[in-house]
Every structure is written in C-alpha cells, then in structure tokens.
Amino acid sequence: MSDASNKTRRERWIRPLPERVVNKIAAGEVIERPSAVVKELVENSLDAGADRIDIVVEKSGVKLIRIVDNGCGIPEEQIEIAFGRHATSKISAFDDLETLGSYGFRGEALPSIASVSRLRMVSRPAAQAAGTEIIYEGGVLQSCQPTAAAVGTVVEAGDLFYNTPARRKFLKTETTEARHISRLATAMAIGRPKVGFSLKMNGRVVFNLPAGQSLAERVGVLLGGGRKFLSFAFEGGLVTVEGCIGAPDVVQNNRNGQYLFINGRYVFAPMLSHAFVAGYGELIVPGGFPIGALLLSIEPTEIDVNVHPSKTEIKLSRDREVHDAVVAAIRDALRQDSVIPELSSGATMRPESDSRHGNTNRGSGAHVIAGIGSSPPAATEFLSELYQSTKLDNSGAAEPNPATVDTETGEILEKPESTVSSGTEREHGPSAGFRLVGRFSDLYLLMQAGDDLYIVDQHTAHERVLYEEVLRQIEANSASxxxxxxxxxxxxxxxxxxxxxxxxxxxxxxxxxxxxxxxxxxxxxxxxAIGxxxxxxxxxxxxxxxxxxxxxxxxxxxxxxxxxxxxxxAVMAGDRLSDEEARHLVERLLRCDDRYSCPHGRPTFIRISREDLDRRFGRD
Ligand SMILES: Nc1ncnc2c1ncn2[C@@H]1O[C@H](COP(=O)(O)OP(=O)(O)OP(=O)(O)O)[C@@H](O)[C@H]1O
Ligand SMILES: [Mg+2]
CATH class of the missing domain: 3.30.1370.100 (MutL, C-terminal domain, regulatory subdomain)
Structure with missing residues (x-):
C-alpha cells in the first residue's frame, strides 16, 4: 500500500486549493524563467496601447524586472481585480478567442508573477488625477493606496522565485538568463517597430529605440551589425508576410537569428523556421541558417493560440499552406532582379559555396541587396523578350538544326551535331533575341541577350521543366x-x-x-519514362x-x-548538352509557370549586365 492511501480519511478530503497555491502552480507554467516575466509584462503594456515601453533588468531579472509603459493604465477600483485569477479585460467569452486581437486573454500573468515575487505596481489612467500603488508579496496583498504617478503603468517584480527555491535552483547561469531576456526584448521590439522600446540591463543601456520605426530600421539596428537585409511584403490568399531578411551570405549555424511572428505574437514555430530556410533554397550553404524577421498576418479564425500557457506555440489549421506561402514569399523576394545572385561591382556572383561543384565565392553581399524594391524586374522583361524571340527563331528556315527535345515531355530525344559555334552562331537582328555563347564546367550555359549575359544552371533549369511536366502528367493521369x-x-x-x-x-x-x-x-x-x-x-x-x-x-x-x-x-552537372539541347532547354524553361527557380528554390539562372561588367573593368 502506498503512503497516499494510508492517509486518514480527513487528509484525503477533496477540496479546492487556496488561490495562492493555485497561482503558484500556474506560475510554474507561465513564468518558467525571468524572461517570461518580461514577456508577460511587455505584452500587457502593448495590450494597453503603449507606444513607449522601458525595460530595466537587474541581475538577469532575479533581483528586479521593471517595466514602465505609457498605456491606458488600470482604474483604481480595478487594480486589485487585475491580480485575481482569470481576471482579464481582454475576452469575456471563449468564442472571443476566435477574433483575438490582444496578446493576453488568460488572466493569469499578473497573479502568477505576484505569487512568485515581491511585486509593486503603480498605475494611472489619464482620467484619474492620481495613480494607485499596489504591493504583493508571494501573492499576498500588502497594501493598495493612491500615489502620485504619470499616466501609464509601472510594474516592478523583485526577488523572483524567492519563495519557490526549486525553481530558483533550476535557473541557468546569470549569463544564460540574461541572454534569454535580451533575446526576448529584441523580439518584442522587432515585432512592434512602431512602439518605442528601451532595455537596460545591470545599468547598461542595451538598446533605446524611438517609436514609429519601420521593420527594416528595427532589424537594421537590432540584428544588422553592418550586414545587409532585404525588406519585402507578400500578399498570399491565406497569409500576408512582411519580412526583413538577411542577404544569402548573412548566415549563421543556428536558428537564433530568426525572429518569427504570427499576428504580432513572437512564436516558436519549427514549421516556419523550416520555411524560412527553404525559401533560400540552395542560395545558402548547407547547414547555414538565414537571419531576419518574418511577420505573418493570418485570419485569427485560422489560428489557435490557446495551446500552451506561454502562448509561444500556435496551432495553424492550414499549416502547409502557410509554410508554402512563406517559402514563396522569401523566394520571390530573393528573386527580385537585384537579389538573384548577380555579378555586381565589388560583390561576388554566388554568395555561398555550391557543395557539389566546390566553387566557394563569399562576397560581401553588399551589392546583392542594393536597390531592392526600386528597380524593375529586368530579368522578367528579358525573359518575355527572350521567349518571343525564341519562338521567332524556331518558326522558320532561320533554324539551322531543328529541335530534338520533345517539347511535351522535356525528354532530349537525340543529340544532333551542332552547327552552332559558341559566340558566333547568330547575327544580330530582330529575331536573334538570344545566343548561346558558351558553357562552363558542363553545368552552366552562357546565353547572351541584348547587353546582358545570362548564366543558366542546366540542372536546376531542367528540374524546373520536368517538375512542371510531371506535375501536369500526374494530375491528368497521363504519365508515360x-x-x-x-x-x-x-x-x-x-x-x-x-x-x-x-x-x-x-x-x-x-x-x-x-x-x-x-x-x-x-x-x-x-x-x-520522363527524363x-x-x-x-x-x-x-x-x-x-x-x-x-x-x-x-x-x-x-x-x-x-x-x-x-x-x-x-534531370540532366546533371557534367552531362554535356549539345548547343541545340541547351537552347531548347532554355526555351522550355521560358514556358514554365515559374521559370526563376527549381522546385527546391535554387535559381535557374543569374544575370550579369554589361553595365556591371563595365563597372568591374573600370569602364564607367
Ligand atoms: N500595463 C498594463 N496597463 C493596463 N492594464 C493592464 C496592464 N497590465 C495588466 N493590465 C490589466 O490587468 C488585466 C490582467 O492582466 P494579466 O496579464 O494577468 O491578464 P491578461 O493580460 O488579460 O491575460 P494573460 O494572462 O493571457 O496575459 C489585463 O486584462 C488588463 O486589463
Ligand atoms: Mg497579460
């Protein structure tokens, strides 16, 4: 028989736990570590409409966490209620979660924090001439009285976990806890660039950011370190994504540089982290992780935040669609004319090494990102031009050596001897939109169009062509x-x-x-039979x-x-294509719905403009 069952009948009487005990138990989940206090209090300030939030932390939050905001404040007669369990002003029915517009809704943060610290709050709504000061110790009310105060709320949580020694013992080193806090505060500041934020730790100002910034400004200051970022906005059906992400050469070997938000909420979401990396495809080195921030907006009805008390996990009803939208958003952004790895003055063509071919070019990336968003997508124009001229090229006697690629399947049926020699096969003329001017390493096809040089990766290009074809065949049940x-x-x-x-x-x-x-x-x-x-x-x-x-x-x-x-x-690196096969591959690529990247997200071609070359050779 166990000890429990030996207990007397009286001891085993079922009765509700005292509220203080419940709060302390709840604190175990909501307030795992000092950074969670920062998170809960800052979220309260944001929910209160503050546009200025100052965070002060001493001794990695164990000694003191102070959050000062200029939000709406709590009326005197409600301040004690706010510390009651499940007391919230943010929802009143469960269905409200479906349209939740606030961070908080559980009504447990304040009672939880108060139960594991010595807490002092001073709050004043604009309509009140004075503020109210309320003090708790280990969840027990000590005093509540009027006091002079500025509009807004100050919360000071001191001696965190002083009455839960087990939790205190399990805290990591001061440096680790401090790192959690600074990461969290950084995340909150990135997620809400319009709100002014400051963070002071052990007397040192870590950051002090004005209100009204853009995401790019925030990311630039907080993650930048002189590195280059690309901003974008993407409208999908289900999700819109605002992003500020690092150039492909700005990678690190863990995911710590990724800041992910859903409807303003900083979340831990492996699925989104995966999409973040997948969007770069092979523009980044294997094992490298891009950095930056992705702010997703999704209909509140499509998400469930009520998964875990800390609310950093979110359930998405259509997570695959969201994943694919994020991949597409990043890929589109990187594909913009000036971002597709391009030979620009001072920068290298491909920012990361390609492990299969061993060409390691680590550029500064500075020029890769220059001019984003402003310049028109020249590649798109080129390609539609190119497509037109390709059709012309193949329409009559001008074609010296007819196609031998099965244009329906992408299959290269035979390899005729080419009569086209590199660099000299065509005269310039209205129908000579592009020319194959050479190949490199039995992998890259060098094409010229107008004044630009296009380098096509034969493998990724063929992959794209076959992918779309196979997809159509499977869908139509017509694969041979x-x-x-x-x-x-x-x-x-x-x-x-x-x-x-x-x-x-x-x-x-x-x-x-x-x-x-x-x-x-x-x-x-x-x-x-394909391929x-x-x-x-x-x-x-x-x-x-x-x-x-x-x-x-x-x-x-x-x-x-x-x-x-x-x-x-698909044809591999090392497979030697004839000139005709090369040209037909490009022709088929141009017919693809998405011709810029292979299904893994790697580019199918890059462009080097004559201007860039001239600049590099000092001709400008
Ligand atoms: N800084 C603040 N400014 C104004 N009101 C506040 C502030 N902090 C808390 N409140 C009020 O106190 C209430 C209780 O806060 P608490 O954090 O415990 O719960 P919540 O935010 O509603 O939900 P959750 O537990 O999910 O955070 C809030 O609903 C809000 O009305
Ligand atoms: Mg709250």
Missing part, C-alpha cells in the same frame, strides 16, 4: 511509363514500404508499376526517400513525387 525488359526486385525498408503502400495510386499515376513480391520485396516492372533512364532500383529508392523527407517538411504528396522524379531525371 517505360516498361522494363527485365523486371527488377528491390527490398524496401519498413518506412519506405509503408509510404509506398499508402501512396500506391500516386506511384501508379506517375509511371511506376511496382508490385508486392513477398515480405518487403517489390517487383519493379516499369518506371516513369533519362537510370537504374530503376535507384530511381524507386531515391524517390521513396525524397518523398519521406519532403513529407516530413510538410510537402503535398503529389508535389513531392513530381519534385523527386524531376530531380532524379
């Missing part, structure tokens, strides 16, 4: 299959097998004919693994399938 003369068997891992079984229909529609063969063995009878014939076992294994990975990061099944087949079938 290549039947194997000799079927091959393959043993799948349990994870691969269960994926295959759950998505057999999609595999079938994509051109795979794969039948169970006992145990975890399968018999491969046909593979998608180049590779080992069928490798193809299936790779596709299964790719899809498993993509599904984990929230991709839709059909898109994941198309992405994988495209990637595994």
């Amino acid at each position: 299959a290549q039947t194997l003369l000799f079927p091959v068997q393959l043993e799948l891992s349990p994870e691969q097998l269960s994926l295959f079984e759950s998505a057999a229909g999609i595999f079938q529609r994509s051109g795979f004919t794969v039948a169970p063969f006992g145990g975890r063995m399968v018999n491969i009878e046909a593979v998608p 180049r014939a590779r080992s069928p076992e490798k193809m299936l294994r790779h596709v299964l693994d790719d899809i498993l990975g993509l599904r984990k990061s929230g991709h839709d099944m059909i898109k994941a399938m198309a992405q994988s087949i495209a990637c595994r079938s």
Whole structure:
C-alpha cells in the first residue's frame, strides 16, 4: 500500500486549493524563467496601447524586472481585480478567442508573477488625477493606496522565485538568463517597430529605440551589425508576410537569428523556421541558417493560440499552406532582379559555396541587396523578350538544326551535331533575341541577350521543366511509363514500404508499376519514362526517400513525387548538352509557370549586365 492511501480519511478530503497555491502552480507554467516575466509584462503594456515601453533588468531579472509603459493604465477600483485569477479585460467569452486581437486573454500573468515575487505596481489612467500603488508579496496583498504617478503603468517584480527555491535552483547561469531576456526584448521590439522600446540591463543601456520605426530600421539596428537585409511584403490568399531578411551570405549555424511572428505574437514555430530556410533554397550553404524577421498576418479564425500557457506555440489549421506561402514569399523576394545572385561591382556572383561543384565565392553581399524594391524586374522583361524571340527563331528556315527535345515531355530525344559555334552562331537582328555563347564546367550555359549575359544552371533549369511536366502528367493521369525488359526486385525498408503502400495510386499515376513480391520485396516492372533512364532500383529508392523527407517538411504528396522524379531525371552537372539541347532547354524553361527557380528554390539562372561588367573593368 502506498503512503497516499494510508492517509486518514480527513487528509484525503477533496477540496479546492487556496488561490495562492493555485497561482503558484500556474506560475510554474507561465513564468518558467525571468524572461517570461518580461514577456508577460511587455505584452500587457502593448495590450494597453503603449507606444513607449522601458525595460530595466537587474541581475538577469532575479533581483528586479521593471517595466514602465505609457498605456491606458488600470482604474483604481480595478487594480486589485487585475491580480485575481482569470481576471482579464481582454475576452469575456471563449468564442472571443476566435477574433483575438490582444496578446493576453488568460488572466493569469499578473497573479502568477505576484505569487512568485515581491511585486509593486503603480498605475494611472489619464482620467484619474492620481495613480494607485499596489504591493504583493508571494501573492499576498500588502497594501493598495493612491500615489502620485504619470499616466501609464509601472510594474516592478523583485526577488523572483524567492519563495519557490526549486525553481530558483533550476535557473541557468546569470549569463544564460540574461541572454534569454535580451533575446526576448529584441523580439518584442522587432515585432512592434512602431512602439518605442528601451532595455537596460545591470545599468547598461542595451538598446533605446524611438517609436514609429519601420521593420527594416528595427532589424537594421537590432540584428544588422553592418550586414545587409532585404525588406519585402507578400500578399498570399491565406497569409500576408512582411519580412526583413538577411542577404544569402548573412548566415549563421543556428536558428537564433530568426525572429518569427504570427499576428504580432513572437512564436516558436519549427514549421516556419523550416520555411524560412527553404525559401533560400540552395542560395545558402548547407547547414547555414538565414537571419531576419518574418511577420505573418493570418485570419485569427485560422489560428489557435490557446495551446500552451506561454502562448509561444500556435496551432495553424492550414499549416502547409502557410509554410508554402512563406517559402514563396522569401523566394520571390530573393528573386527580385537585384537579389538573384548577380555579378555586381565589388560583390561576388554566388554568395555561398555550391557543395557539389566546390566553387566557394563569399562576397560581401553588399551589392546583392542594393536597390531592392526600386528597380524593375529586368530579368522578367528579358525573359518575355527572350521567349518571343525564341519562338521567332524556331518558326522558320532561320533554324539551322531543328529541335530534338520533345517539347511535351522535356525528354532530349537525340543529340544532333551542332552547327552552332559558341559566340558566333547568330547575327544580330530582330529575331536573334538570344545566343548561346558558351558553357562552363558542363553545368552552366552562357546565353547572351541584348547587353546582358545570362548564366543558366542546366540542372536546376531542367528540374524546373520536368517538375512542371510531371506535375501536369500526374494530375491528368497521363504519365508515360517505360516498361522494363527485365523486371527488377528491390527490398524496401519498413518506412519506405509503408509510404509506398499508402501512396500506391500516386506511384501508379506517375509511371511506376511496382508490385508486392513477398515480405518487403517489390517487383519493379516499369518506371516513369520522363527524363533519362537510370537504374530503376535507384530511381524507386531515391524517390521513396525524397518523398519521406519532403513529407516530413510538410510537402503535398503529389508535389513531392513530381519534385523527386524531376530531380532524379534531370540532366546533371557534367552531362554535356549539345548547343541545340541547351537552347531548347532554355526555351522550355521560358514556358514554365515559374521559370526563376527549381522546385527546391535554387535559381535557374543569374544575370550579369554589361553595365556591371563595365563597372568591374573600370569602364564607367
Ligand atoms: N500595463 C498594463 N496597463 C493596463 N492594464 C493592464 C496592464 N497590465 C495588466 N493590465 C490589466 O490587468 C488585466 C490582467 O492582466 P494579466 O496579464 O494577468 O491578464 P491578461 O493580460 O488579460 O491575460 P494573460 O494572462 O493571457 O496575459 C489585463 O486584462 C488588463 O486589463
Ligand atoms: Mg497579460
């Protein structure tokens, strides 16, 4: 028998806990560490409409946290109520959460903080001539009296966790707790650039920011350190994203530089962090994390903030769509003319190394970002021009060597000997929109259009072409299959097998004919005909693994399938394309819905303008 069951009947009597005990227990969840006090109090100040918030912290918050705001204040007769459990002015019914416009709603922050500290609040609404001072110790009211005060609220929480020794013991070192506080305060200041903020820690001013700033100004001061950022605004159907993000060469090896907000709320959201990185595609080094802030606005009905007392976790009803929108927003922003890695004076072309090809060019990135938002998307203009002229080029006798790329499937059917020599194949004329002027490393196709040089990555370009094609085929159930003369068997891992079984229909529609063969063995009878014939076992294994990975990061099944087949079938670095194949690849790329990047988000081409070259050679 346990000790508990040995207790007397009287001791086991069920009765409500005293409010002070409840508050202390709740404080365990809401107030995990000193930075949580800062968060709760600053959120209260923001909810009170303050446009100036000053934060003072001593001894990493354990000795003192003082928040001063110029918000609406609390009327004298309500100040004690504010410290009551579940007392809030922000909602009055559960349904109000559906349209929540405030940070707070649980009515537990003040009683929780008061129960684990010595707390003093002075508050005065504008309509009152004087303020009210209220003092609690360990949740017990000590005094409540009128006092002279400025409009707004001051809260001082001292001796944090003095009466919960276990919690105090578990606090990390002073430096760690201080770091949490400065990160949190930084986040709050980034999330609300219009509000003036200051943070003073142990007598030192960490930052002091005026009200009315833009996101770019805030990020510049708080995260900048002379580094370059790009600002953008993106309107999706479900979500709008305002962002200020680092140039692709401004990376670090952890996610600490990422500040994510949903409807003004600073959140911890692995799904958004993933999208943040995914938006850069391979513009950043593998393992590198971009930095910056993303402020998402989503209909309140689409989110649930009532997941955890600290409210830093949020549930999104359509998280995949939000993920994809964020990826698209970042990709679009980086794709703007001057941001696509470009050879500009003083900057290098590709800011990060490409691990496959080992070309490490770490530029300052300074020019990569210059002029963002102001210059028109010249690449777009070029491409529509290019598309026009391509069509002209192929429309008649001017074409010396007709196409051998299957324009429906992207399949390169044969490799005719080219009659086009690098750099000299066309005369200038109205129909000579672009010329293949060379290739580099059996990977990059060098095209000239007007005065600009375009460098096309043959792999990413082909991936994009095949991706859109495969997607269409799967959706229309029209993928052609290549039947194997000799079927091959393959043993799948349990994870691969269960994926295959759950998505057999999609595999079938994509051109795979794969039948169970006992145990975890399968018999491969046909593979998608698109792209180049590779080992069928490798193809299936790779596709299964790719899809498993993509599904984990929230991709839709059909898109994941198309992405994988495209990637595994596209021409690779090292595959030598004939001039004709190269030109037709570009032509097909121009027909794509999204021609600027491959499905992973890597650019399909970059532009180097004549002007840039001239500048670099000192010709301007
Ligand atoms: N700085 C402030 N200025 C004006 N009113 C405040 C301030 N801080 C708190 N209040 C008032 O006190 C009430 C209780 O605050 P408390 O933080 O405990 O709960 P909440 O903000 O409503 O919800 P949550 O527990 O989710 O933060 C608030 O609803 C608000 O009306
Ligand atoms: Mg609150």
